Amino acid sequence: MATKKTAARKKFKITYATLGMPSPELHSNFDKSLERVKAKLGQTNPMFIGGQQVSYGETFEDRSPINREWVLGHFQKGNEQHARDALAAARQAFPAWAATPWKERVKILRRAASLIEKRIFELSALLSLEVGKNRLEALGDVQETADLISYYCEQMKSNNGFVKPMAKETSKHSNLSVLRPYGVWVVISPFNFPFALAGGPSGAALVAGNTVVFKPATDTPYMGVELARCFLDAGVPDGVFNLVTGPGSTVGQELIDSKEVDGITFTGSYDIGMRIYCSFTGCAADHYPRPCIVEMGGKNPAIISRKADLDMTAMGVVRSAFGLQGQKCSACSRIFVERPVKEAFVEKLLALTERIRIGDPTQRDVWLGPVINQKAYADYMRYCEELSHTGKVLIGGRHLTDGDLSKGYFCAPTLVDELPLEHPLWKEEMFLPITTIAAVDSLEEAMQHANDITYGLTAGFYSADPDEIEWFFNNIQAGVTYVNRQAGATTGAWPGYQPFGGWKGSGSTGKAGGSLYYVQQYMREQSRTVIKL
Numbered sequence: 001m002a003t004k005k006t007a008a009r010k011k012f013k014i015t016y017a018t019l020g021m022p023s024p025e026l027h028s029n030f031d032k033s034l035e036r037v038k039a040k041l042g043q044t045n046p047m048f049i050g051g052q053q054v055s056y057g058e059t060f061e062d063r064s065p066i067n068r069e070w071v072l073g074h075f076q077k078g079n080e081q082h083a084r085d086a087l088a089a090a091r092q093a094f095p096a097w098a099a100t101p102w103k104e105r106v107k108i109l110r111r112a113a114s115l116i117e118k119r120i121f122e123l124s125a126l127l128s129l130e131v132g133k134n135r136l137e138a139l140g141d142v143q144e145t146a147d148l149i150s151y152y153c154e155q156m157k158s159n160n161g162f163v164k165p166m167a168k169e170t171s172k173h174s175n176l177s178v179l180r181p182y183g184v185w186v187v188i189s190p191f192n193f194p195f196a197l198a199g200g201p202s203g204a205a206l207v208a209g210n211t212v213v214f215k216p217a218t219d220t221p222y223m224g225v226e227l228a229r230c231f232l233d234a235g236v237p238d239g240v241f242n243l244v245t246g247p248g249s250t251v252g253q254e255l256i257d258s259k260e261v262d263g264i265t266f267t268g269s270y271d272i273g274m275r276i277y278c279s280f281t282g283c284a285a286d287h288y289p290r291p292c293i294v295e296m297g298g299k300n301p302a303i304i305s306r307k308a309d310l311d312m313t314a315m316g317v318v319r320s321a322f323g324l325q326g327q328k329c330s331a332c333s334r335i336f337v338e339r340p341v342k343e344a345f346v347e348k349l350l351a352l353t354e355r356i357r358i359g360d361p362t363q364r365d366v367w368l369g370p371v372i373n374q375k376a377y378a379d380y381m382r383y384c385e386e387l388s389h390t391g392k393v394l395i396g397g398r399h400l401t402d403g404d405l406s407k408g409y410f411c412a413p414t415l416v417d418e419l420p421l422e423h424p425l426w427k428e429e430m431f432l433p434i435t436t437i438a439a440v441d442s443l444e445e446a447m448q449h450a451n452d453i454t455y456g457l458t459a460g461f462y463s464a465d466p467d468e469i470e471w472f473f474n475n476i477q478a479g480v481t482y483v484n485r486q487a488g489a490t491t492g493a494w495p496g497y498q499p500f501g502g503w504k505g506s507g508s509t510g511k512a513g514g515s516l517y518y519v520q521q522y523m524r525e526q527s528r529t530v531i532k533l
């Protein structure tokens with residue numbers, strides 16, 4: 001018989017598309033887990049290499065951006081040797097894991113997804129403390145991880161492990177197409193979705209039969225350690241999933257430079273992603289091409305027609321511009337609105353922005369938390385100063401330091417008007433709660449600005465006119481597009497619902513996470529022909 005607790009968990013299913021009214025049980029489960037998590041903070045955590053817990057003395061501290069007095073834990077400052085050890089462990093474990101029948105791999109990965117769901121409240125509480133994400137979004141990040149893993153398992157199953165009969169020349173022939181794993185796969189994740197963007201790619205790589213070396217962002221090592229625990233507790237064999245923590249510039253770079261790596265999935269900024277892509281696929285004379293999935297930044301536009309429903313539009317734009325403090329790759333950071341409706345739209349936008357509750361995002365009623373670290377906090381002020389000289393700050397533009405806010409990195413959501421369209425900040429990803437708005441004379445003008453950029457991740461459009469909607473889809477250069485979405489103009493995706501991947505400088509493959517075409521990227525095709533004697 002299901003216990004009350006598991007029944008509550010079963011009822012709970014959150015997606016970014018349905019950040020609706022969660023049940024009181026959900027909140028009380030989260031509150032209880034938060035207390036439990038806070039009671040055990042401050043421990044020293046290992047890396048996981050070849051099934052062994054590795055602690056070697058040199059550690060770094062992980063403090064919460066909500067309150068710098070909260071030490072979440074201590075983590076190993078891994079170095080180049082740890083990266084090499086992890087790759088060697090993954091190499092050694094590869095033959096047996098690749099030879100494990102795909103149905104068995106699916107079983108183990110499904111077990112990992114269920115464990116994540118079982119631990120969802122504690123994991124989300126920790127994630128909220130580590131990233132500064134509000135509780136519903138933290139729950140969403142963890143649930144999405146389980147769903148991504150389950151989705152890739154389902155893809156394996158519905159494609160019969162990607163073993164497919166082909167046409168035969170004669171009755172004596174048997175022809176097969178088989179997708180097989182590459183080998184050792186490196187996964188490098190960003191701070192902002194430290195569970196879903198680590199567990200999703202790792203789950204795909206593993207279920208496809210690769211072994212994995214995973215490095216989380218330095219700002220979010222705790223979620224990396226917890227992900228490793230979920231995989232290992234689910235029965236992923238020794239050496240099949242390895243975790244190294246430490247700086248990207250040392251341990252990360254060693255992973256990128258190694259010839260022991262057969263494939264990479266990197267999610268992070270354009271600058272680092274492009275460097276990795278160019279060096280990894282650059283093909284040194286004594287090596288060969290290897291797959292490199294890089295998912296990078298965005299500078300995502302919302303285009304607003306004079307035929308839009310402005311209330312719905314304002315809600316969608318505010319959610320996407322400021323959700324997670326503007327630190328989503330899909331954040332709406334550029335707004336192009338047709339001139340006749342601009343004034344009315346801005347009024348609604350400001351009214352909604354003023355109502356945002358800012359504070360400790362683990363608390364039930366708080367929607368906006370802190371930015372991730374001291375650098376982001378300082379960048380915010382630097383950008384605001386520049387924007388107050390070159391544009392007009394309509395709201396925000398300051399650090400928030402009242403009471404306990406002074407202990408964290410809190411920044412006011414900021415809307416900027418009248419920034420000249422040739423200003424570089426229209427093209428730079430600030431990755432902060434800052435959005436710029438411009439009036440345009442036509443939708444064509446808006447589209448020209450929207451596409452005149454290196455990035456091509458997400459985009460939103462608001463209009464009641466079906467012809468305008470069709471025109472938007474046909475012309476916008478972005479991998480993830482939304483029309484008339486109140487839940488978020490440019491943000492929100494769920495495996496099996498909205499595949500998520502960028503075009504142009506936002507992504508290298510043109511195949512999106514959580515989509516029908518994702519897991520195949522972790523395998524290479526072998527065509528098998530046998531002629532019966």
Ligand code: NAP
Nearest residue numbers: 190191216217218247248252253268269272295296297329
């Ligand atoms: P980041 O600074 O680019 O770091 C991403 C990861 O790369 C971190 O784990 C980092 O480690 C590591 N790294 C840094 N230098 C490295 C090197 N030389 N070799 C190997 N690894 C290295 O990004 P972030 O600030 O964590 O995340 C924000 C960025 O991610 C934004 O640009 C956002 O748009 C993008 N993003 C994209 C998507 C998408 O799906 N397209 C999703 C989420 C986020 P350290 O932390 O130790 O430096």
